[in-house]
Amino acid sequence: MSLNQKVADELYQIGEILAIKGDRFRSRAYNMAAQRVTALTEDIVSIADRGELEEIPGVGESIAMVIQEIIETGQSIVLEQLRDSLPKGVLQIIEVEGIGPKIAMRLNEELGITNLEELEQAAKDQKIRELKGFGAKKEKNILTAISEYRSRSTRFLLGEVLPIIQGIISYMRENPAVRKVEVAGSARRMKETVGDLDLLVSSLDPEAVTEHFCSMPPIVRVLGKGPTKSTVVLENMLQVDLRVIPPESYGAALQYFTGSKEHNVKLRTIGVKEGFKLNEYGLFRRENNELVEAEDEEKIYEALGMSWMPPELRENTGEIEAAIEGKLPNLVTFDRIKGDLHVHTNYSHAIHSLEEMVLKAIDMKLEYLAITDHSKSLAIAQGLTEEKLLQQIEEVRQIDEKYSEIKILTGTECDIKPDGSLDYSDDILEKLDWVVASIHVGMQREEKIITNRILSAIQNPYTRAIGHPTGRLIQKRNPYEVNLDRIFEAAANQNVFMEINCSPSRLDLKDVDARRAKESGVKMAIGTDAHSTSQMEFLPLGVAVARRGWLEPEDLVNTWEIDKILRFKK
């Protein structure tokens, strides 16, 4: 984990505990600062060295000191003290749906509950209903929520929820009372992981919509059901919130429920200064409650003195300031993507043949496709021997001849060996159009070693791109220790691309790193890393990462003509 991320995490934790303690405003200050630190495109240590921590928006004297302390000692006394100030178990118990700080504190004080097991036992023994303000129903809900807490994974991958969203939207459209239906929240912002889904429906008949929604087949539990808001849990434990909105305030609701929370707080704060009130029903003048705009999301932003911005940017990482100044990036769009620069075939361990992958690419209207099977050392993935690779080159040439509508590149996803050399010799690499160099082994080594391996791969005259540059697997494996600033600097000098890998559990580079790479002058290349034809449809996930990284078409080489890409390397 980079130090920026560590600092941000500690600030978030301080914010969370302050919220539990009821200190709303201080909590928000820490959350806002954490958000800004996450989005920094520069190493926070450099900023601290220049004494410019307080230049970071949302960081003042106190938080700057906390950051300085984390940089110097690796931890924060403030956080330690806050943790110690909470009764034991409170942080764990509030993870249970329906239990917040107040209830957790009372359960601790009045029943001595310090963990999930004791909470479950107390509910089973019917001890909780004896407390003032509690009843049998609350007790039952706690038991259900505990079992759900245990079975749910923390967050869902964007790549796995997008198909579910499509299914839900199709289902909702079956009901005639549904006018518009769309997903808001972090899924609309295309965040790499999604905690729950926020579904928005415009309708004149909320009751019909709610009934239809709550009888959707994969629902295992209805958590709440009101005239405008319902919450359900699907069988895979994904929670879905439905909001039913009158058509005239659809735009306001879309804005409101898309978030992020920090983006909205900032936006509404600006609104307050201008004499507005913004909620899910519209933008109002504070003095007389007169409606200014509600139907059109774009016009709401305009009324607040800024241009509309794509949901992917709404993280309060500078997009509001950019929108006010008219300096928003012209984000790359999926329809600009001409090719996929990283796919596997059954020459190595993937499912489909070379020709099947090509046919899929043609079906997707791609103009080029790079065939990049694993190299010989990666035995676990049936990496190609030199002979096998030469054989594949021949087949690629034949298929390239056969299908004139697409250019097929010969290539490899070549292992970067522990000594930093590539897995094939130069006379083999020379024969290839496209060399992606990736690390697959020795990922546990220290930062300096990993960084030097990648730097060495960048120096190789045949390396075109660095594959999945940080090696992380979302929620499964941390990125390896690597100094990205040095990597980006070298890549920019050598005209080597950084990959944005589209595999749902990789998305590597991730959004903030892509933004940082762009600032360093690095161009990025999207590759699906597809191991089957269907995985080539992960391409939009890479575009989502690029958009969240503020990338414009020129930053993403998949928008370039193939000749320009191949000429780029010096």
Added chain:
DNA sequence: GCCGTTTTCGGCCCGACTGTTTTCAGTCG
């Protein structure tokens, strides 16, 4: 704790639903 073409002090975004209440606190997003 942060911030300032209304402020260096006094503000700080906004609403829905539940369970337990007879008018609302707590939780959630």
